[in-house]
Amino acid sequence: MDYVKQHAVKPGDKIQLKRIDTKSKGPFAGKDEAKAFTAETVKKLQDLQYRLFVEGKQSLLIVLQAPDAAGKDGLIRKVLGQMNPQGCRTYPFKVPSAEEASHDFLWRIHKCTPAKGRISIFNRSHYEDVLVVRVNDLVPKKVWSRRYELINHFEENLIAAGTRILKFYLHISPEEQLERFKKRLDNPAKHWKLNTGDYAARNQWDEYREAYEDAMTRCNSDSSPWFVIPADNKWYRDAAVAGIVEQAMSEMNPQMPPIEVDLDEIRALYEQASAKMQR
Structure with a gap:
């Protein structure tokens, strides 16, 4: 299955999340088959x-x-x-600290972008500043509405420096979300995740959906694509994201550097060291 083609938001399209299924099973007969695919794909990711x-x-x-x-x-x-x-490395972006809030909204983000040879995973991101900020009226519209353009320039700068960007929206239904909230409530090990704000956000579901749709429509390109991943089935969510990341990294095709040492000399040194150990 071409997960990229299946889940990528086409540049220029106005996305409508209501029309996208949250319960897809993809090509898999069930959970076990999907988990086997994910496990095999993770091995490829580790090598890449x-x-x-x-x-x-x-x-x-x-x-x-x-x-x-x-x-x-x-x-x-x-x-x-x-x-x-x-x-x-994974970077979780929560409510900005006092220092972070005293800078421009991309300041804390830029520090966490990946250096050459590295991968950064953003758990939430710079998009919070056109999502939460917008829905909860934390700054005026004239402020957050300019940020789409700033985000596009920011991502274009990263791409020009050799960074590949993949953006995933995990698409869950309100029914499945509420069921997961219940499981958290019933499991003491997950009580640390409980937050009254989660329920307040449910009351703003339509506003958040509209904000996500605008962000994914206005900040989307072939070189910095959004993917909408059906997330009601956790095992399909994992498989689809793994497949997309593996395809992207395969296209990047990282190469092992050329050998700059004399292998015969190194082998001779090894043999000498080995011989001394056996004396």
Whole structure:
């Protein structure tokens, strides 16, 4: 299955989330088949990330946005977080600190973009400043409405510097979200996730949907694409994102650097060291 073609938002299209299924199972007969695909794909991601790190010429930025309980943390834990943390880091963006709020809205974001050879995963991102800020009237419309253009320039700058960008919206239904809220409530190990603000956001579901639709429509291009991932089935969410990231990294085609040492000399030194150990 071509997950990129299936879930990419076409540049120029006005996206309508209501028309996109949240319960897709894709090509899989069920959970076990999807999990097997994800496990195999994660192995490929680990190899590609190793080559990317050693090559040191390109970088990858993965942006995750979603309503509460759509599974950003689970996706990171099961799929994206399986890559070597030496070259792959996750950055959760919460409410800005006093210092962060005293700078422009991209200041805290830019510091976390990936260096060459690295991967950055954003758990929420700069898009919060045209989502939460917009829905909750935290700044005037004349302020947040200019940010779409600033975000586009910011991402174009990263691309020009050799960063590949993949942006994922995890598309969950309000019914599934409420069921997951219940599971959190019933599980003491997840009580730390409970937040009255999650329920307040449910009352603004339509406003958030409109804000997401505008962000994905206005900040979308072939080189910085958005993907809408059906997320009611966690196992399909994981498989689809894994498939898209693997395809993108394969297209990046990171190469191992050329050998700059004399292998015969190194082998001779090894043989000498080995011989000394045996004496």
